[in-house]
Amino acid sequence: MLKTRPAIFASLRFYSQNAEKPPLKLVAELRKLTEVSITKAREALAASNNDVSAALDWLQKDLAVSGAKKAAKVAHRAAGEGLVSASILSRGTGSSDGHGGVRAALVELNCETDFVARNALFGRLVADVAHTAAFLAESGSSRQLERTYVHPVPREQLLDAPLLSAEGPGLSPATRAGLGSQGTVGSAIRDSIAKLGENIVLQRAVTVTHDPIPRVRGDLGLRIVSYIHGGVLPTQGRIGALALIALKSPRLTPLLGTLNFCEELERIERSLARQIVGFDTSSIRGEEEGALYNQPFMMFGDALEGETVEAGLARWARQKQLVLDTDGTDAGGLEVAEFVKWTIGETADAL
Template sequence: MFPTIWRRTALHLPSRYFATSSKPPANLVSLLRKQTNAPLSKIIKALSHSNNSIPAALDWLSHDALASGTAKAAKLDRVAAEGVIYSITPSTLIKGRGVRGILVEVNSETDFAIRGPLFQAFVKRAAVTGVMFGESLAGVVGFGSTTCLHDVDARRLLDAPAFPLPDSPAIEDNTPLKDLLATLIGTIGERVTLRRACIALPPPRIAASDPLTIVSSYIHTLPGSDMGRMGAMVVLAAREAVHKTGNVDGGVVDEIERFGKRLAQHVTGFNPLTVDGLLEQEFLFGGGMVKDVVAEMEVAKGVRVEVVDFVRYECGEGIEKVEKNFAEEVQKQLE
């Protein structure tokens, strides 16, 4: 289903490890703890089985996390209602892949887990993978599609080969995203779920008739992060209304992009249910209703802007949180 991803791989380490009876040095334990955030007991075991070799210990931890994460994922039935919303749009990442974007929600059991670098790295890998395999995941074929926003089956996304982040070195494998999820679960010991994703892929019909199609997003971010509890993604189409030359001035493009980001912020805050309902709302940044702001843009700039569609996510919405006795939970973990 998915094309092969050719990436450069790190040196493969042998699966045979040599145990040492001496206690691993504290500096190596501290170093691995910072690099992996794995439990101290696992780090000590990894170093002991690897003769205090950092590369071999990292390999041991990776294999152990994948194995234990796969087993834990099958058994964990605890509610994962915490988590984050994250988005990628052309202005934030994608170059040379056309107009597209994605909004994803990844859940965890606790608020603490979402602050970890491993959790956030998985969220970004999931988003990048969704964007790069957008057509395959959304089932978009040719000019027959009339939909801009496509809800993606999370299971299909997890089956896709995990695409590397833009600033990461290329690797040569086709590890599915679900293996990265299992490794994450095995490392942090919590249930983590890729709950949902929505991909923006404006159909060729819009791209052919409108010189400018813009996908914009907004995330109400947590402090020190580019992820948050809620966010939205909007699709705008614009055409030059006066001269009908098929070209839109660069300065006007920048203004429409700013409007798109503000509109995504408005959608995040006001939670409209339909495009028509959105147009009738008072715009968050002033100027009357949203439809008035759009009309004024045509008068002032000679550009007709259409709000094509939008999607809004709020983390954990619709998930019933079960209040459990903390002492009972601790006792279960000890059994």
């Protein structure tokens, strides 16, 4: 036995000396570009003769195959965790972005565990999906405030859409490398399933869009506001809402030209969004307990004790001179036109 050991050790030494391993420098470079594991980076480089460009192509093809296999394998698993994410590209009347139009989206992306829901890769994915939905949303022109501006997006339509980065083109390492820069929302979800090992499901998505109101109607305005709670980032969490705010006043244009009014407007808008999220809000008006306007305005710091949301909005509009008395008739005001509120785990009956 003792005589055979040198021969064994010699064969082991011979094998280790002749097995060509990818240099650590190239492994580190590939991981920086793609964020893949060390094992996968070595495998890609070994299959590509240590050519980084070829390794990127290999990884792209491998990810597509492994993602499809993994997605099929875990498709039966329940996905009860995840994130609600909002993307607002244009806030509406008086904002510097979007020339006064409204363009926003709210999406819910589900996974299996809270651990994955808090993963940075999953967070970037849901941000990109929300950005894509908002960017590709179709808007229509209308001068009627009574129109519905919140529209559900068919899941299959969004899954087939090209994925757009919320960070902008070329900013993420994977995008710079060309890994993940192509493809659809659906393929991006499959790729993430392969990387994270959990079932990931696009549960639902809505968009809120409205073209700028013509200048001839300078007394009207629509604005969008969001509030998300229970997440690491302010635009992602376990519960969130988008609220469409309608403004009407003969003094709207000059008021929006003053910094103080705009700051106060943003503060009460955020208070309304927090109110919707913080309470069991199911409607705007009505006799039911979940009606927003019947709730005590707890999220607005300037609200009087016991004052309802409806009364608080009316008082605020008068204080800020948004409402003027004309022959005894109130001309103007601020109101919540529409809202959508989601909590992770709810059933998306509309979709």
